[in-house]
Amino acid sequence: MSDQTGLYSQLDELIEFRFHVKQRHLVPQQKLISEKGGYHQAVRKGRGMEFNEVREYAAGDDVRHIDWKVSARTQTTHTKVFTEELEKPVICLVEQTPPLFFGSQVRFKTSQALNLMAIIGWTSLQQGDRFGGLVFNQLTHHWVEPRHTPKTMLQLLHQSLALQQQLKTPAALQQDLWLTHLTQLQKHLRPGTRIFLIGDFLNSSTGFIEKLAQLKKHADINLIHVYDPLEKSLPSNGVLKITDGHTEMGLNTLDTAFKTQYQHTYEQAWQKLQQQLLPWHLPLMDVSTSQDPLKALMSQGVIR
Numbered sequence: 001m002s003d004q005t006g007l008y009s010q011l012d013e014l015i016e017f018r019f020h021v022k023q024r025h026l027v028p029q030q031k032l033i034s035e036k037g038g039y040h041q042a043v044r045k046g047r048g049m050e051f052n053e054v055r056e057y058a059a060g061d062d063v064r065h066i067d068w069k070v071s072a073r074t075q076t077t078h079t080k081v082f083t084e085e086l087e088k089p090v091i092c093l094v095e096q097t098p099p100l101f102f103g104s105q106v107r108f109k110t111s112q113a114l115n116l117m118a119i120i121g122w123t124s125l126q127q128g129d130r131f132g133g134l135v136f137n138q139l140t141h142h143w144v145e146p147r148h149t150p151k152t153m154l155q156l157l158h159q160s161l162a163l164q165q166q167l168k169t170p171a172a173l174q175q176d177l178w179l180t181h182l183t184q185l186q187k188h189l190r191p192g193t194r195i196f197l198i199g200d201f202l203n204s205s206t207g208f209i210e211k212l213a214q215l216k217k218h219a220d221i222n223l224i225h226v227y228d229p230l231e232k233s234l235p236s237n238g239v240l241k242i243t244d245g246h247t248e249m250g251l252n253t254l255d256t257a258f259k260t261q262y263q264h265t266y267e268q269a270w271q272k273l274q275q276q277l278l279p280w281h282l283p284l285m286d287v288s289t290s291q292d293p294l295k296a297l298m299s300q301g302v303i304r
Contacts, residue, residue, distance in 0.1 A: 007101075008165055009111045014118040014157050018150075020294055021123045024303050026090070029194060029220040029283075035301055036222075036283035053081050088192050089146040090124040092117040092133040093185055095178070095199030096163045098171035104230040105290040110164050113198045113226050115293035117160070120196055121153050123303055134188075135160040136181045138173060143188065179208045186215060194220040196302075201225050202269040209276045216280055222302070223277070225270075225286040233263045 054067050057077035070078040094117045100109040107115075117133060124131040125148060132146030133156050142159035144152060178199065185195075195215070201208075201223060212221060234240065236259075239250040252258060270286075277284050285300040287293065297303045 007108060009114045009161060011157060011161060014114060014161075015154075017115070017118045017294070018122040018126075021119060021303070022126055024123050024298075025127050026120070026123055026129075026194075027301050027304055029222075032222060032283040032301060033281050036285060054078050055081055088194060089130045089132065089190060090120065090194045090196070091131070091146060091185070091189075092120055092135075092196045092198060093181060094133060094135045094160065094197075096135055096137045096160065096167065097173055097177060097199075098138055098167060098169065099173060099200060100170075100226065101167040102170045102228060103289050104228050105288075107289050109200075109226045109228055109289055110167065112287065112289045112291075112293060114157075114160055114164065116198050116224055116226070116287060116297065117196075118153075118157065119294055119297055119303070121156065125150065125153060129194075132156065133160075134181060134185050135163055136177060137163045137166055138177065139163075139166060141181055141184065143184070145188070146193075176205045176208060179205060179211055182208065182211045182215065186211075189215070189219055191218045192220075193218075195222065197221065197223045199224075199226060201273055202266075204273060204276065209280075212277070212282060213280050216282065222283045223285070224300075224302075225273070225284065226289070227286060228289045232266050234259050 054070050055078065057066060057071075057079045061079045065080045067078045067080050094113050096110050096113065100113060102109055103111070117135075121131045121133070128148065130146035130148045131153060132144045134141055134143045135156070136142075140163070142156075142163065144156040144159065146152070178197075178201070189195075202225070215221060234251060234253045236253050238252075238254060240253050241248055241250050251262075274284060285302060287296040287300065294303070
């Protein structure tokens with residue numbers, strides 16, 4: 001990735017995803033919870049929807065929802081409308097921080113995170129939902145109110161790219177930006193909103209998990225962990241040199257004990273995150289920088 005332009009996402013590539021998801025849909029939250037949230041029974045029984053209103057029956061309405069009492073009284077067929085039949089906001093909360101400004105294969109983690117956001121966004125819009133998002137880096141954040149227009153999507157993409165391009169080198173962060181921006185997002189949430197968190201999440205604070213549990217009462221929350229293959233395991237290539245842009249260090253990949261410990265450290269962090277989320281039945285997926293983002297979301301059951 002010596003080419004500087006290869007370090008950052010390209011707007012035309014993010015827009016192009018629009019044409020690859022025309023026949024795609026987001027998988028219902030209930031199914032994701034069942035498969036990814038550690039809950040093996042339906043979270044909601046029956047329709048699991050809140051009654052909203054009664055209106056005149058229109059072609060295409062489900063005949064099972066006809067309100068026979070109102071229909072008999074008015075002599076006109078009426079049907080019940082439930083809140084989930086109305087468009088629901090879909091929001092992505094996306095990390096563009098120095099720890100994600102890294103990649104050993106195909107693309108950087110920051111770029112894959114925006115790929116996933118773009119695919120979820122275009123899919124949401126084409127299936128009739130409103131889409132918006134909050135993207136943050138170590139300096140600031142941008143919020144775009146959910147709407148059902150491509151103009152809103154383009155606004156979010158432009159602002160996301162601006163934040164990404166402020167990144168110059170990978171680095172560790174001491175502050176819990178996820179907790180900060182979950183709190184910021186909470187101000188904008190409406191009941192029933194579907195949220196996709198896209199970032200790292202490993203070694204998350206207790207406060208972050210507690211905030212997720214709090215938001216879960218009013219919103220459908222999904223987490224997509226973005227990782228690089230090099231974070232999971234080291235290749236056997238002798239001394240592997242890595243740099244944060246300032247200092248360089250070597251990793252002896254022929255040292256079996258070191259490689260085992262390296263892999264164990266990642267697995268421990270991943271398992272800890274799974275255990276933290278398990279009591280709340282929050283769907284957790286993982287996507288590699290080396291994967292095709294659309295195929296990855298389909299294989300994880302997010303999109304069909």
